[in-house]
Amino acid sequence: xxxxxxxxxxxxxxxxxxxxxxxxxxxxxxxxxxxxxxxxxxxxxxxxxxxxxxxxxxxxxxxxxxxxxxxxxxxxxxxxxxxxxxxxxxxxxxxxxxxxxxxxxxxxxxxxxxxxxxxxxxxx
Amino acid sequence: xxxxxxxxxxxxxxxxxxxxxxxxxxxxxxxxxxxxxxxxxxxxxxxxxxxxxxxxxxxxxxxxxxxxxxxxxxxxxxxxxxxxxxxxxxxxxxxxxxxxxxxxxxxxxxxxxxxxxxxxxxxxxxxxxxxxxxxxxxxxxxxxxxxxxxxxxxxxxxxxxxxxxxxxxxxxxxxxxxxxxxxxxxxxxxxxxxxxxxxxxxxxxxxxxxxxxxxxxxxxxxxxxxxxxxxxxxxxxxxxxxxxxxxxxxxxxxxxxxxxxxxxxxxxxxxxxxxxxxxxxxxxxxxxxxxxxxxxxxxxxxxxxxxxxxxxxxxxxxxxxxxxxxxxxxxxxxxxxxxxxxxxxxxxxxxxxxxxxxxxxxxxxxxxxxxxxxxxxxxxxxxxxxxxxxxxxxxxxxxxxxxxxxxxxxxxxxxxxxxxxxxxxxxxxxxxxxxxxxxxxxxxxxxxxxxxxxxxxxxxxxxxxxxxxxxxxxxxxxxxxxxxxxxxxxxxxxxxxx
Numbered sequence: 001x002x003x004x005x006x007x008x009x010x011x012x013x014x015x016x017x018x019x020x021x022x023x024x025x026x027x028x029x030x031x032x033x034x035x036x037x038x039x040x041x042x043x044x045x046x047x048x049x050x051x052x053x054x055x056x057x058x059x060x061x062x063x064x065x066x067x068x069x070x071x072x073x074x075x076x077x078x079x080x081x082x083x084x085x086x087x088x089x090x091x092x093x094x095x096x097x098x099x100x101x102x103x104x105x106x107x108x109x110x111x112x113x114x115x116x117x118x119x120x121x122x123x124x
Numbered sequence: 125x126x127x128x129x130x131x132x133x134x135x136x137x138x139x140x141x142x143x144x145x146x147x148x149x150x151x152x153x154x155x156x157x158x159x160x161x162x163x164x165x166x167x168x169x170x171x172x173x174x175x176x177x178x179x180x181x182x183x184x185x186x187x188x189x190x191x192x193x194x195x196x197x198x199x200x201x202x203x204x205x206x207x208x209x210x211x212x213x214x215x216x217x218x219x220x221x222x223x224x225x226x227x228x229x230x231x232x233x234x235x236x237x238x239x240x241x242x243x244x245x246x247x248x249x250x251x252x253x254x255x256x257x258x259x260x261x262x263x264x265x266x267x268x269x270x271x272x273x274x275x276x277x278x279x280x281x282x283x284x285x286x287x288x289x290x291x292x293x294x295x296x297x298x299x300x301x302x303x304x305x306x307x308x309x310x311x312x313x314x315x316x317x318x319x320x321x322x323x324x325x326x327x328x329x330x331x332x333x334x335x336x337x338x339x340x341x342x343x344x345x346x347x348x349x350x351x352x353x354x355x356x357x358x359x360x361x362x363x364x365x366x367x368x369x370x371x372x373x374x375x376x377x378x379x380x381x382x383x384x385x386x387x388x389x390x391x392x393x394x395x396x397x398x399x400x401x402x403x404x405x406x407x408x409x410x411x412x413x414x415x416x417x418x419x420x421x422x423x424x425x426x427x428x429x430x431x432x433x434x435x436x437x438x439x440x441x442x443x444x445x446x447x448x449x450x451x452x453x454x455x456x457x458x459x460x461x462x463x464x465x466x467x468x469x470x471x472x473x474x475x476x477x478x479x480x481x482x483x484x485x486x487x488x489x490x491x492x493x494x495x496x497x498x499x500x501x502x503x504x505x506x507x508x509x510x511x512x513x514x515x516x517x518x519x520x521x522x523x524x525x526x527x528x529x530x531x532x533x534x535x536x537x538x539x540x541x542x543x544x545x546x547x548x549x550x551x552x553x554x555x556x557x558x559x560x561x562x563x564x565x566x567x568x569x570x571x572x573x574x575x576x577x578x579x580x581x582x583x584x585x586x587x588x589x590x591x592x593x594x595x596x597x598x599x600x601x602x603x604x605x606x607x608x609x610x611x612x613x614x615x616x617x618x619x620x621x622x
Contacts, residue, residue, distance in 0.1 A: 017313075024306055030298075037305040044309040044316065051320045068195050080319065083268050087312060090275045094305055097279060101286065101298045108294070118295055 009050040016043030030102050030112040034095060041091040045084050052080035128171035129214045130178065132222055133260045136164060136229075140252035148244045154237050157248050161233040164255060165226030168219045175265075180209020202338050207326040211265040217466060217616035220609050221262050224470050225391055227598070228477045229255040231591040232384040235481055238587030239380070239488065247287045251384055254280035258388045261395045267315050268325040270395070274311065274360055277392065278304045281385055285376040293376040300369055304359060307366075311356025317349035318403075330403055341406050350404045354413065357400060361393030362444050363451075364420045367428070371440030375493075379484025382436065383477035386443045390473040393447055394466065397454045401462075401620050411455045415546070418451025422553050429560045434493050435486070438564050439479050442519065442557060446472045449550060453534050456541045462617035464533035467610050471526040471602065475519045478595040482512035485584050486568055490577065495564055500573025508584060509569045511592045516565055518599045520558035526602035533610075 016039045023036025057076035102112060109117050139160040146153050175182075184191040184204045191199050198204070233251050237243050257277040264270050282297045282304075319325050321343060322333040333339045339346075357363070362370025370389065374382040397414065404410045425445025432438045450472065453465015485508050486501060487493055502509040518525035521532075531554060538546040573579075602609055 017309075021306065024302065033302060037302065040306060040309045044313045047313065048316045048319075051316060069197070072198070077323070079323075079325070080316075083316075083319075083325070086268075086272055090272065091309075094275065094279060094301065094308075097282060098298065098301050098305065101282075101294050101301065104294050105298065118299055 005055070006050055006053050009046060009053065013043045013047040013050060016040070016046065028114050030105070030114050030117065031099075033114060034098050034102065037098070038091070038095055041087070041094075045087050045091070048080045048084045048087065052077045125176050126172055126174040126214065127176075128167055129174065129176040129212050129263065132164070132167050132171070132214075132226075132263065133212075133256050135160060135167070136252040136256035136259070140249045140256070143249050143252070144246075146244075150242055150244050153243050153248065157233055157237060157243065157252075160252070161230040164259075165223050165230055168214075168222040168226065171214060171219075173215050173219070176212040176214070177207070177209035178212065180207075182209075183207055202329075202333065202336070205332060206324055206329045207265070210269050211326060211328070212260075212263045213265045214263060215615060216612035218262055220470060220612045221391060221394065221466075222259050224473055225255065225258055225262070225387055227594075228387040228473060229384060231477065231481070231594060232380040235383075235484075235585070235588050235591045236378065236380040238585045245287065246283060247381075250280045250283040250287060251381070254284065254384065254388055258391050262391055265327050266325055267318065267327055267330070267399065270399070271308070271312055271315055271356075274356070274392065275308055277388055278308065278360070281373060281388060284381045284385060285373055288376060288378045288381055290376045290378070296369070296372045296376045300373055303366065303369060307356050307359030310352045311359075314349045314352030314356065317345050317352070321345055321349075327399055327402060334403070334406065346404070347407070350400070350407060350410070353396070353400060353404075354417075357393070357396040358417065360396060361389050361447060363393070363417055363447060364424050367421065367424055367441070367444040371425075371428070371437055371444055374440035374443065374480075375434060375436035379436075379480045379487060382440070383480035383484075386440075386476045386480065387473045389443070390447065390450070390469050390476075393450060394454075394469045397451065398616070398620065401454060401457070405457070405620075411457045414451055414455035418448040418455055419546075419549065420448075421445060421451065422448030422549070426553055426556045426560065430556065430563075433495050435483050435495050435564050435568065436480075436493050438495075438560060439476065439483060442479075442560065443472070443476045445553065445557065446476065446519070448553070449531065449534055452546055452550065453537065456537050456543070456546075457621065458537055458541050459614065459617045459621045460533065461537035461541060462620050463610050463614045464530055464537050466613040466617065467606065468527070468530035468534060470609055470613075471518075471530045471599075474595055474598050474602075475515060475527055478515040478592060478599065479512070479519065481588060481591050481595070482508065482515050483568075485512075485588060488582065488584060488588075489579050491580075492577070495567040497574060497577060498568045499571045499577065500569075501579070502569040503573070504579055505584065508589070508592075511589075511596060512569070513565060514596055514599075515592075516558075516561035518603075520561060521554045522558075524600065524603045526599045526606070529603055529606040533606075 020036045020039030024033050054076040058074050060075040060078040105117050257273040260273040285293045286297050321339050322330045334341050359366050422445050425441045429438050429441035450465045450469045453461045521527045535547040
């Protein structure tokens, strides 16, 4: 192993968040912005999963053959995984709503350029 | 465990889902929605104080039946007091806030159902879902659970403006969602950092870990977590730099929708503000940050309100500005300050809802929200004009209405905390608020009616007038007897003082 799995995951998470923020801030295409937002969400989810990672750890299912001490020392921490599942569902629904709104806006404006769709409101 | 505590969240969600199933059965929807909406504010009044554990059990320290079968290395560690379930706390402060939220939700739903002939659709669904989400935000002691409901509240807010069919609503909805999709994951990242440090997402457990040496309070990761959670707080409640988009959100909603949306913002602001105070109060600058943000909100909100011509934008910005008062109360950190801040939160939620519903009558009669095109509406309906005037006076803090009491307490708290400058700024901002409101009121109601203005013959629904009268009654009651609310809020305030 060239680099520690947990460290590599943390770097990937940080890269995803930074790329996502860049995409949201600097890309004009609304779909690309949404992809950027998905990157930010995925980066945070990966960070959460990484928190629960334990090198050489086992799945957190307690079997009768295990002793409590051995299980406590070797099982990975389950809470982050449970949280990530919820977070993925929330992220998916938010993305769906955003893409739905973009479809409506595309039909209205005939473009998915953020500067044209969101920039010409005239009052904001 | 008190079963009524989860009902406060489950009932509106269940009703929302049922309303969708009853699609196109308009009469049934109306009756069901009004009955459930009426029940929402009653539940917190009859529920007794306590704790509820979702999907788990009480901490081992209180649960000897489970603890006795576990090895000593678990029961002698911090795990003994940690909460293994999603915990909901219901205390006197939650009672007041969930009641006021429920009351505003009821009046908003009641008004909207009476102004439309076909209530079938997603609008009522979204209002119930949002109310459930914000009630959960107020009740939960679990910061991840708070994040989940924070996201649900954000999506319902977007839904309410999309469903309102106001011009350019989709553009505003998308902008709000894009900002939210950056802010919410960053809030989650802050929560993840806290989880990484303490191993728990329960706020009481996090505080226990910090106070009992399980985690070093000087750890720089905590600072980052604090920054990220504060960022989420700014977004959720529409504080600067999100004040522009938040007021745009209010202006794209229908008046009763906006009345409810601002209540969501106020209570999200309070709930997250309290959590920031509880977890990060040991940081020397936490209170200063809250005060600076609040001052910015007040000054930017009110100055932006002065420059607007659309009355929905004016109230939107005034609502953002008023949030600053609450923040200053929380930021002062004294029992008097926090009590006054929480009291101001309740008052602001009521008064802004009152204003939105009141000015909504103008929209109902003319379909115009641009103050430059309006005028002479006092002759059309002097009673409504009087009610709107009273709402504006309440917001500016004129006695004997409720905001007078809370603003007075805030000024007293700032003086006793050794920061009289804040009191002076608050008085000045109150004067400008009054001026902004009177300018809007004069142009809409008092100046001569423009020739081209068309006023329709539709009578203002009785439900709208009843809603306004109820809100006025609450304003007067809280103005004359502020101790009804402050006595209950004081318990929470005392627990927050370090």
